[in-house]
Structure formats: structure tokens, C-alpha cells
Amino acid sequence: MQFYSHQTSQSTQETFVKNYFCSACGKSYTTKGNLGRHMKNECNVEPKFECTACKRKFAHKFNLQRHLASGVCGHSTEYASHNEHLYVCMNCQRKYKYKGNLQAHLKHECGQEPKFVCDLDNCNYRTKNKSALKRHQALRHFKYLIK
Template identity: 30%
Template sequence: MFLQIDISTIENIIFFNITCNCLCLKSDFLHSTRMSKLKNRTGTQIEKKLFSCQICKRAFSQEGNLNRHIRTHTGEKPYACDVCETSFTQKSNLKNHMRIHTGEKPYSCEVCGTSFPQISNLNIHMKTHTGEKPYSCHVCRNSFTHKSSLKDHMKLHTGEKSYACELCGICFAQKSVLVKHKRIHTGEKPYSCDVCGNSFTQSSNLKIHMNIHTGEKPYSCQVCGNSFNTKSNLNYHIKLHTGEKPFACEFCGNSFVQKSSLIKHKRIHTGEKPYSCEVCGNSFVEKSALLKHKRIHTREKSCL
């Protein structure tokens, strides 16, 4: 048996409602209007029409604002980018997105001249100059310049890791950390040194690398005055003064200043040789040993 539906009924169906997971009719979302008594600047009481959402009962002074709000329930995104086909609920969001493709950055910082594609980015940036951190963690009292950073930080306390890598399944608390992690799989190194051309997966690594070229050593030891180009090198050096060796081998009990030294040491116990020569197949415990070995093959080629 075939179900007969009037064509006017079909035209009345507009979307699959993501709020209630059901197919809805236009009539389900027809807004209601009501008159609200408000006071103007002079204190005179006036009546103003309000447009109410039938789903969550929120009221709006303009019908256009209500129509945009309804898209949060329907999931409708009528404004599509003709470059990458990403869709948006509002035309203004599409306009902001297009600046990614055009490179336009119309909002400039009056302090340092840095430009941004959106005014919200500029507002966040300005807090780096003012030092303002209005969003505080109620657990540890750390403060942040914007709300999204606080939200990500709170996951450290809750243990929530909502961003999963689809390639290896490892989960992360912050989306930015996931993006950096995925570069391990893709091999992407988007940050390049203008001096020597070396590339890096993270901008912070490039910044550290640049100290090699500039000779800058911003991290100083308060004990002996030695300076270092990275904070990690300073931390390693300080342990030479304290005698601290926090990384212990579970096989023999030997302790090490650096975690990397412990990892190399454990290969004595496990027999692991992760560095293989692609020419003859010999394997080595350390990368430096492999590099020395490869010189045998380069000498052989030069003798031919």
C-alpha cells in the first residue's frame, strides 16, 4: 500500500530537527508574537512586539534575529564558501571565513601593528599588551585571556579528553594539541627557518631554533650564571648542581638526569635497535651509531 501525501504537505517539510531528532514542519517553527511593556529613555511606558522561538521560548525584538536563532535548532547553514564549501548559519560568519582564503586582515593593533582577520582576534590580542586575564580557574586560580583557554584548561582537572586522533586513537584535552600531534602522522612541518630552511612542527620549536642563529641565550642559571638557548637545557643543567636523577631504570635501578638517557639505556636490557641501515639492514641502538655506520657505505661508493 502506498501512502498518499498532499503536495502542499511535502512543501511544508523543511528540515530534520537536530534538537529533537525528528522531521519537522514549517508550521512547527512559526514564531509567536507578543506585546511587551517597556520603558523608553523618558520613562514613558511603550509597547513593543517580541518574536518568540517556539522551541526554547527565547524572545527577540527583530524577526531576522529570530530566524537566525532558529538555525541553531535546525542545523541549517545556508551560506556556503565557494572555495572550500564550508557552510555557515550567518552571512557575517561566511564573510569572516573568506578572509582565510583572501588573506585580508583589516583589524590592526595600535600598539604593535599586528593585523587580524576578525575584530574578536584583535580584542584577544590586546590583552597580551594590557596583561588582562579575566577568566580564572576556580580550582587552581590560574587565569586566562579568553574563555576558550579556560575551558580547555578545566579539562586538565576533569581528565576529559574529547579530541581523538582518527589515525592512532590517542585522545587529547585540547584541539590544538591534537592538531600538533597529527603532524607526527602526516610529517607536516609548517614552520620554516628563513636562515637555514629547517622546518618544524610547532612555532615554539622554530622560536627555540632561531636562538642558534641569533646566539641569544635567554635562560640563565642562578647558581653559576651559565646561559642557555632553551629552558629544557637550563633544567638539565640545574640537575648537575642538585645531583637530581629523576629517571630510574626498572630493570637495574640506574638513574639518569634526562628521560632520553633512560630510554637509550633501557635498550641494553630489551635488545631494541630501532635505527636500521637501509643499505645493508644492520640495526643500531643509537642514531649517532647509525650515522657513523653509513659513512662506510659512502666511502665504498667514492672508491668505485
């Protein structure tokens, strides 16, 4: 059974011949669609993703992220896989998985004074968001919330 799978993968690999060539740069592609994407988005197109540390430019956001993760230019941003945090606040270094969460943090939290105060049991807990206050009260002051 393993031999059959190996044979199948070998013959499949042989069918991917790069028959489509870019006339501008000479890169080759297996499909006409890939060549078209290359010509539209890469070849002779000014890269739009720039590293703020070393000013190197990249055509794709993923390549910039990989560059940042490598630490080549001394930039501190970590590379993130699908389940890691990708967006980093430059003010406080908090990390977020989604760009919208970082934007909300910058708008409502970063640099702001805490506006939610726990008023239970002479507690001094203060936070910038209501959900954190509710979580605190449920964990620390559950005896007051049961009544």
C-alpha cells in the first residue's frame, strides 16, 4: 500500500511542469493563472509593505511578517501563525490576533486612565473595560453577587 502511494506522488510531481514564463523577469509558473497573478501583483510592481526598521520593501504582507520574525533588522515584532497574536501595540507591546482589536485598544485603552472601578468590599480594583470589571467581581467578590 505504501509503495502505491509513493508511486502516485512521484507521478503527480512529474505532471507539474512550469510551462508559463514571464517575459519581463523570466520566472516560470505551472499555470497560466499563476503567471497572470505574478504579472499583475509582483512583476514591475512597486512593493507596498515596508519594514519600519530597515526600510526594506516587500510585495506581500506575509513576506514582511516573515522578515520581521527573523529578527534580521532588529525589529521586535514576532511572527505569528494562525493561532498566535499578530498585531502589536507600539506604545505598550500588547499583542492582538485581529487588527480590529488592536484598533479598539488604541482608541479606548492605550494611554487612557481606567474608568471602571470596583465598588464592592472596599476594593481598589480599576480597569479600562467593563468586561474585565465583571470578571474581577465574579472571581473576587462572588459572595456579594450571589445575594
